[in-house]
Amino acid sequence: MADLAAMPNSGEQQGRDAPAPPHLVFVPSAGMGHLLPFTRFIADLANENVEISVVTALPTVSAAEAAHFADLFAAFPRIRRIDFNLLPFDESAFPGADPFLLRWESLRRSAQLLGPLIAAAVPRASAVVTDVTLASQVIPIAKDELNLPCHILFISCATMLSLVAYFPVYLDGAKADHLVGDVDIPGVLRLPVSSPPQVLRNPDSLFTKQFIANGRTIAKSDGILVNTFRALEPEALSALNSGKVVPGFPPVYAVGPLKSSITMTTSTGSSDKDEGAAAGGSPMAWLGEQPAGSVVYVAFGNRHGVSLEQIREIAAGLEASGCGFLWVLKTTVVDREDTAELEDVLGRGFLGRVTGRGLVTKEWVDQEAVLQHPAVGLYLSHAGWNSVTESAAYGVPMLVWPTAGDQRVIATVVASAGFGLWMEHWDWESLVSGAEIGEKVKEVMGNEGIKARAAKVSEEAAKAVAEGGSSHRSMQEFLAKLKPSTT
Numbered sequence: 210m211a212d213l214a215a216m217p218n219s220g221e222q223q224g225r226d227a228p229a230p231p232h233l234v235f236v237p238s239a240g241m242g243h244l245l246p247f248t249r250f251i252a253d254l255a256n257e258n259v260e261i262s263v264v265t266a267l268p269t270v271s272a273a274e275a276a277h278f279a280d281l282f283a284a285f286p287r288i289r290r291i292d293f294n295l296l297p298f299d300e301s302a303f304p305g306a307d308p309f310l311l312r313w314e315s316l317r318r319s320a321q322l323l324g325p326l327i328a329a330a331v332p333r334a335s336a337v338v339t340d341v342t343l344a345s346q347v348i349p350i351a352k353d354e355l356n357l358p359c360h361i362l363f364i365s366c367a368t369m370l371s372l373v374a375y376f377p378v379y380l381d382g383a384k385a386d387h388l389v390g391d392v393d394i395p396g397v398l399r400l401p402v403s404s405p406p407q408v409l410r411n412p413d414s415l416f417t418k419q420f421i422a423n424g425r426t427i428a429k430s431d432g433i434l435v436n437t438f439r440a441l442e443p444e445a446l447s448a449l450n451s452g453k454v455v456p457g458f459p460p461v462y463a464v465g466p467l468k469s470s471i472t473m474t475t476s477t478g479s480s481d482k483d484e485g486a487a488a489g490g491s492p493m494a495w496l497g498e499q500p501a502g503s504v505v506y507v508a509f510g511n512r513h514g515v516s517l518e519q520i521r522e523i524a525a526g527l528e529a530s531g532c533g534f535l536w537v538l539k540t541t542v543v544d545r546e547d548t549a550e551l552e553d554v555l556g557r558g559f560l561g562r563v564t565g566r567g568l569v570t571k572e573w574v575d576q577e578a579v580l581q582h583p584a585v586g587l588y589l590s591h592a593g594w595n596s597v598t599e600s601a602a603y604g605v606p607m608l609v610w611p612t613a614g615d616q617r618v619i620a621t622v623v624a625s626a627g628f629g630l631w632m633e634h635w636d637w638e639s640l641v642s643g644a645e646i647g648e649k650v651k652e653v654m655g656n657e658g659i660k661a662r663a664a665k666v667s668e669e670a671a672k673a674v675a676e677g678g679s680s681h682r683s684m685q686e687f688l689a690k691l692k693p694s695t696t
């Protein structure tokens with residue numbers, strides 16, 4: 210793990226005439242899928258000559274997020290924490306809305322508090338880095354109020370960034386009804402109507418309003434850092450950086466794949482501490498007993514629970530596939546806070562029938578450790594971007610089953626990079642049968658072409674972040690632009 214204790218102090222440890230290091234103030238958003246890339250990026254910066262503060266919204270939406278913040282500050286004691294106590298927010302005005310979307314709204318409505326908080330940072334902030342979900346609120350505060358550069362750390366793929374950037378332009382040219390059809394993103398791809406987040410078809414939804422406001426404002430940011438790498442999304446990155454998507458768009462820095470350097474230790478439990486919580490023992494110990502490449506890892510991220518009926522079909526499919534499996538099961542929307550009993554969810558007898566061959570857990574597992582384990586041969590995934598970058602980094606073939614949001618756009622990246630199969634007709638609206646799931650799992654487990662491609666993508670990912678690689682160079686370019694703190 211990088212050692213922030215080695216970071217120079219702004220004062221006495223600097224040579225008398227050396228400029229103070231830049232001070233980056235991070236303003237992350239909510240949801241583990243958003244928080245993880247922030248903490249990974251921050252940990253990467255720990256080796257660099259920068260001071261770091263992190264604005265921490267209180268309270269967090271989930272226990273997993275609270276634990277993750279605690280882990281970050283414990284691992285890197287030199288990182289300053291700036292508490293951001295949110296203003297009261299009446300959620301009842303948005304009945305049935307996703308808790309994370311509500312949190313984004315609440316963060317956005319409290320954004321006026323950020324100006325004084327960032328202005329009070331010591332040493333003086335030299336730049337702000339925020340999440341795309343907060344862009345239209347934070348960019349004006351940083352740039353107009355505080356006169357500071359503002360960057361976005363974009364948590365999805367560059368192809369999705371091209372959609373976010375282009376969507377307002379597309380709407381401006383669209384017919385008055387604003388219903389979304391195919392979106393032809395210049396220089397990137399033509400997204401069929403089924404691919405963008407489906408909620409965008411409703412112009413009055415809270416998500417759509419935030420998406421358009423943020424999309425219009427990111428063009429005013431000073432740069433956008435993306436957790437991707439050139440070999441994975443060459444067209445999207447070139448089109449964004451050449452101004453084809455939106456003329457005059459700020460520089461896009463592909464700095465991925467970002468990897469974890471913080472071990473999850475608090476309350477959610479590390480993978481080796483969760484004995485008893487999983488049906489069949491500790492996931493990492495269990496994986497250690499399985500033959501190389503024999504296990505399907507099944508996980509659908511932190512945001513979306515799977516219906517009980519679909520869970521039963523997945524169980525039937527895994528059983529019929531004959532393969533070993535490690536399944537991180539989730540039935541609720543908010544990270545990990547899931548009280549359902551495994552036996553009730555999976556149906557009586559299932560766990561007994563797959564003893565030894567399958568392990569099901571509702572606990573947080575160290576997914577990066579799982580994906581690096583030689584026993585894992587396939588990842589059946591919802592195509593969340595963090596999961597896809599992890600699979601790419603560790604060379605694990607994917608079978609992708611997008612569930613919502615940006616995931617169908619991400620699935621196009623997996624399919625075109627060739628390290629996974631996207632079942633385009635699998636969605637969460639209609640039930641996918643266990644028989645079909647079992648067939649596809651077997652098919653991809655035996656597909657040598659996809660395996661070879663996954664190995665190649667992993668090599669390209671390693672090259673990108675190595676000294677002199679494309680992501681390494683982008684990171685250096687970003688850092689070179691930062692101004693020293695003026696104390």
Ligand SMILES: O=c1ccn([C@@H]2O[C@H](COP(=O)(O)OP(=O)(O)O[C@H]3O[C@H](CO)[C@@H](O)[C@H](O)[C@H]3O)[C@@H](O)[C@H]2O)c(=O)[nH]1
Pocket residue numbers: 240241242243245364365508509510511512513537572573574575576577592593594595596597599613614615616619
């Ligand atoms: O038990 C677990 C569960 C998850 N993870 C990690 O949690 C992250 C999950 O992120 P992701 O795969 O992106 O899924 P979501 O949490 O569902 O992410 C949300 O945010 C992503 C980034 O914007 C979007 O691409 C997704 O569509 C959106 O659902 C990954 O790093 C996993 O390694 C673990 O380590 N252990």
